[in-house]
Amino acid sequence: MDTSSIIIMTLVVFGLVGFYAIGLYFNKKTPLPEECELPSLKCEHCTSVTCSYSEKNRVSIIKKDIKESLKNNKSREGALNE
Amino acid sequence: MNKKQNFLKGIFTENPVFILLLGLCPVLGVTSTLFGALGMGVAFTSVLLLSNIIISLIKNLIPNEIRIPSYIVVIATLVTIVQLVMQGYLPELYDQLGIFIPLIVVNCIILGRAEAFASKNNVIDSTIDALGMGAGYTIAIALLAFFRELLGSGTLTIFIYGDINIKFNLIPDGASFEPITILVAAPGAFITLGLLLGVINAIKMKREEKNKSKATANS
Amino acid sequence: MSIANLIVLVIQGMLIQNVILTLFLGICPFMGVSKKSQSAIGMGLAVIFVMVLSSTITFAINDLILEPRELGYLQTIVFILVISGVVQFVEMFVKKTAPYIYKMLGIYLPLITTNCAILGLALIIVKPELEYGYAEMLAYTIGTALGFTLVIYIFSTIRERLENANVPKAFKGAPIALITAGIMSIIFIGFAGLV
Numbered sequence: 001m002d003t004s005s006i007i008i009m010t011l012v013v014f015g016l017v018g019f020y021a022i023g024l025y026f027n028k029k030t031p032l033p034e035e036c037e038l039p040s041l042k043c044e045h046c047t048s049v050t051c052s053y054s055e056k057n058r059v060s061i062i063k064k065d066i067k068e069s070l071k072n073n074k075s076r077e078g079a080l081n082e
Numbered sequence: 083m084n085k086k087q088n089f090l091k092g093i094f095t096e097n098p099v100f101i102l103l104l105g106l107c108p109v110l111g112v113t114s115t116l117f118g119a120l121g122m123g124v125a126f127t128s129v130l131l132l133s134n135i136i137i138s139l140i141k142n143l144i145p146n147e148i149r150i151p152s153y154i155v156v157i158a159t160l161v162t163i164v165q166l167v168m169q170g171y172l173p174e175l176y177d178q179l180g181i182f183i184p185l186i187v188v189n190c191i192i193l194g195r196a197e198a199f200a201s202k203n204n205v206i207d208s209t210i211d212a213l214g215m216g217a218g219y220t221i222a223i224a225l226l227a228f229f230r231e232l233l234g235s236g237t238l239t240i241f242i243y244g245d246i247n248i249k250f251n252l253i254p255d256g257a258s259f260e261p262i263t264i265l266v267a268a269p270g271a272f273i274t275l276g277l278l279l280g281v282i283n284a285i286k287m288k289r290e291e292k293n294k295s296k297a298t299a300n301s
Numbered sequence: 302m303s304i305a306n307l308i309v310l311v312i313q314g315m316l317i318q319n320v321i322l323t324l325f326l327g328i329c330p331f332m333g334v335s336k337k338s339q340s341a342i343g344m345g346l347a348v349i350f351v352m353v354l355s356s357t358i359t360f361a362i363n364d365l366i367l368e369p370r371e372l373g374y375l376q377t378i379v380f381i382l383v384i385s386g387v388v389q390f391v392e393m394f395v396k397k398t399a400p401y402i403y404k405m406l407g408i409y410l411p412l413i414t415t416n417c418a419i420l421g422l423a424l425i426i427v428k429p430e431l432e433y434g435y436a437e438m439l440a441y442t443i444g445t446a447l448g449f450t451l452v453i454y455i456f457s458t459i460r461e462r463l464e465n466a467n468v469p470k471a472f473k474g475a476p477i478a479l480i481t482a483g484i485m486s487i488i489f490i491g492f493a494g495l496v
Contacts, residue, residue, distance in 0.1 A: 005370050012366060016382035020151045023389030030393045033400030103475055107417045111325035154385065158378040166374060181424055184377040188417045268323045269486035276479030284471035
């Protein structure tokens, strides 16, 4: 195996890992469209970790939303007090 | 949970095939002979064992953002190693399992165990967990293959390698007995698994009833 | 490659080598998402879309990068990463641009990553002994995806009726569904002499 093959191999694998990681990150950040709620399923059997169908994988997003709304409320309260 | 319970849960209470109904594709696909089922069980167990060990060792080194992609790369690499080793040293088994070896990657059990167990526990517990789950999986598919091959072709194939061919023919020569050929064909996989699951459900229900009546008698 | 040959490949992928009933791929969604016919159609459409897209991409990567460099042993790693990434991007894209479609199909997209039918097909079409070109690959992929949708839809309509059937208690749910699938598989054996 020559060097160029090894370089291409590494590039392809790392590139694809990056591709998938970016996809996962942005997909989690994109909010669900309005009026569209995922059916809340507490899937016990399937253990897929990337599936946004299952409730346990959505916890982080929900937490973030709560934090953000808390922040907004606080800044609003601050504005009112002033 | 002690170590013995941790091992046994993979075989009984959390059996990946019979109780959780996970990873059914290879369960149906490779069980036309006992040899294929045992080979698949060994391949599956070795990938699960190695991935659990590696992931429990590197769990603190991986940043959270690329955790799942890295797990997938680890698992896919292990699967490729198993595939190449099998192609080189056990070509008969490799031909029989075919596409189901690379498909171990998408088997929900492996990524699920990596995420749910190995990323939170130490190496020893993860090893025991993998061995238990692997044993439960192997027992389940071997049981299915046992019934399918025995009733479907009247033989039990244990091992094939080059000239070595350990195969029991259970139909005596000259006997006028026709095996149920449909069981080794594609439909037989579905039907046999359905019947096995039904029998296991029936046993489970009987046990629960017994426990209930015991509990009421005690109180 | 004539049109007739391509049609033969579509029929072969759809009926003769049906991805669920004869190749045993994609059993998880077949058992999991077939309780209602509406969700079965949703899953089927999502699978058609993702399967055609990801198979084309993996086939092109194999053809342009892996084969000329003799890196065939990377197929498993590369294909699973491509499929997982494509599913994530498709989900994000549909969420942003077409909320209506997302409402109908979106919830099935995440389930597809662990669907072995997609990776299985990607690995089947690059087998060197088949010698598929791009046109044949596309025809066979479309046939397979249609076959998946057809079978999961038929199965879901049967399961809707099974709900009300008088089944022994121990066989309710998965066991009787598997036996039903076995009977469907017997029917599909009949297509074997079609081409």
